[in-house]
Amino acid sequence: MDNKKTVVHDGWDEYASKKIYQHRGKIGVGRSLGFGVFSMFSISMQGLVGAWLLFFYTTFCGLSAGQGATIFLIGRVADAIASLVMGNISDNIYKYKIGRILGRRHIFILAAAPSVLFAITLWVAGMSYWYYLITYVITTVLMSVLQIPWETLPNEMTKDYNERTTMSTVRMVIAGLGNMLAQFVPAQLFRFYPKTSPMPYFIMQVMFSVVTFFLILITYKTTWEHFVSKNEAKKLAAQALEDNGGKKGGLKSELRNYFSTFRIKSFxxxxxxxxxxxxxxxxxxxxFVYYIVFVLGKTTSVSGMLQSLSIVSVPVTILAGYIVTKISPRSLYLFGYSLILISCIDWAFVGLTKPAGVMIWLIAGTLCYEIGLYILYFVPWNVFPFIPDVDTLVTGKNRAGLFASVMVFINQISQGLASVVAGYLLDIGGFRQSSGGAVSQPASATHMILFIVSGGVGVMILIAMFFASRFHLSKKTFTVLAAELTRLQKGGSMKDVDPKTKQTCELLTGVPYDSIEFWRRNDEKPTTPVKTDTPTKH
Structure with missing residues (x-):
């Protein structure tokens, strides 16, 4: 007798057995490496950009700082709009056969591999403003829209706090190594070419893009995602209709969904x-590279060497991954931000006084900054996978893709504005652009550079500290919320909630527990059928 199960070729549940949907056991460092190497995608597409591209534009392409900043802003706005749509596309592409075959997350991870090669076009010197605008817009849009589905994987691969923390820690260690290489590799290349040559920038991008191409394939092969079954899809569609008053979702309902994420206090x-x-x-x-070259009179190699001290990110991230399971993210935030504030004071002191042993001061300031920076990088992405679960308590839905989209959308607008602020402040300060390498700058320009790198950074960090002091999501509070969510998902009554649990849930969601509508259905009794005298036919 043939005991093999009959495969029903229904174009839907037949794909549930594909490898990308199969949970493959406990997630440790090894599996987290498979997930984390995708971090090199953003390093290759934007890490090099953040460190060197504006300097490249103003010293080898003949663009003003304002023109370069405008390119960044336009790119970020286009990116933000695309990112906002991307989460919804990734969440819902399972409705189409290709999304079920390739995975609603993995289809985009696979597409990232060839896309990373396009970033090479950014680093061609001597082209027009429009060339640089178009290549930057395409590169930054590809980076964000293809990274968003990957951001949701921890939420789908595991619900365990420690496993998610391991994934985030490994991811940030790899990102830290990537950022270090984004400084160290150019610093070495600069030694082999004259200061007037743009070739080191082009070579570094080729190296990063080719390596990242293969790393992305590793992520595709070693990670998995949740499969939306046909039955689950029907329930989601019915819930969507109910939420929209029996109508199919349109632009208005989508915008309402995006804004609804801000109902969650933790978010x-x-x-x-x-x-x-x-x-x-x-x-x-x-x-920072302007500060080193024009305020202190050092070379770009010095800037690259100092920024390659980001190698401290490896022990810092590993240590932060352990500490965040012992103390609250809020405490870790405040410690990291304090170190960055110390570095801001250091930049101002060195720039204004030019003390003896300037390199010692610069190394000390850079170490404080890099340690604080990688705490700054680590904590938000460690915390983020838990926020959709906080939302699930309120909505009953898994909206991880939507939250990732909103987060990237607002971040891209913010980063675009930061680049514009920096670029136009340089123009206001009288910064002189060039197409043949660095040129001398007026005092007004060097003073403006010093103000941005110390005062501007310091003010924004103080604002971040204000918000961090009011953040309450931690391992302890999340464990309480997750237990309550599990209880409700198993049919538990809202009336039976423990008072302390209720208080914790309200602290994290910002929503009165008793006002949550979705889980009230657990308390609804099924309607008893009305008996009639008509006999039942057999």
């Missing part, structure tokens, strides 16, 4: 932290 506070702190990092990364 609102998270975005305040994320935006202000990342705004600060863009100001710093955009202007």
């Amino acid at each position: 609102r506070t998270h975005m305040g932290i994320y935006l202000s702190s990342y705004f600060a990092t863009i100001l710093w990364s955009t202007t």
Whole structure:
């Protein structure tokens, strides 16, 4: 007798057995590496850009700082709009056969591999403003829209706090190594070419893009996602119709969904932290090479060498991954931000006084900044996978893709504005552009550079500290919320909630527990059928 199951070729559930939908056991460091190497995608597409592209534009392409900043803004706005749509596309592409065959997340991970090669076009010197605008817009849009589905994988691969923390830690270690290489590799290349040659920038992008192409394929092969069954899809469609008053969702309902993410208090506070702190990092990364070259009179190799001290990100991220399971993210945030503030004071002191042993001061300031920076990078992405679960308690839905889209959308607008602020402040300061290498700058320009890298960064970090002091999501509070969510998902009554659990849920969601509508259905009794005298026919 043939005991094999009969495969029903229905164009839907027949794909549930595909490898990309199969949970493959406990997630440790090894599996997390498979997930984390995709971090090199954003390093290759934007990491090099953040550190070197504006400097490349103003010293080898004949663009003003304002023109370069405008390119960044236009690219970020286009990117933000595309990103906002992308989460919804990724969440819903399972409705189409190709999405079920290739995976609603993995289809985009696969597309990222060839896309990373396009970034090479950014680093061609001597082209027109329109060339640089078009190549930047395409590159930045590809980076964000293809990264969003990957961001949702921890939420789908595991619900365990420690496993998610391992994934985030490994991811950030790899990102830290990538960022270090984005400084170290150019610094070495600069030694083999004259200061007037743009070739080192082109070569570094080719190297990063080719390596990343193969790393993305590793992520595709070693990760998995949740399969939306035909039955689950029907329930989701019915719920969507109910939410829209029996009508199919349109633009208005989609916009309402996006804005509804801010109903969640933890997400609102998270975005305040994320935006202000990342705004600060863009100001710093955009202007630090200018600070080294024009304020202190050092070479670009010195800038690259100093920024390659980001190698400290490896032990810092590993340590942060352990500490965040012991203390609250809020405490870790405040410690990291304090170190960045110390570095801001250091930049101002060195720039104004030019002390003896300037390199010692620069190394000390850079170490403080890099340690604080990687705490700044690590904590938001460690925290983010838990926020959709907070939302699920309120809505009953898994909207991880939607949250990722909104987060990227607002971040891209913020980063675009930060680049514009930096670029136009340089123009206001009288910065002189060139197409043949660095030229001498007036005092007004060097003073403006010093102001941005110390005062501008410092102010934004203080704002981030304000939001961080009001952030309450931690391992302890999430464990309480997750247990309550599981209880409700198993049919538990809202009336039976423990008072302390209720208080914790309200603290994280910002929504009164008793006002949550979705789980009231657990308390609804099935209607008893009305008996009639008509006999039942057999």
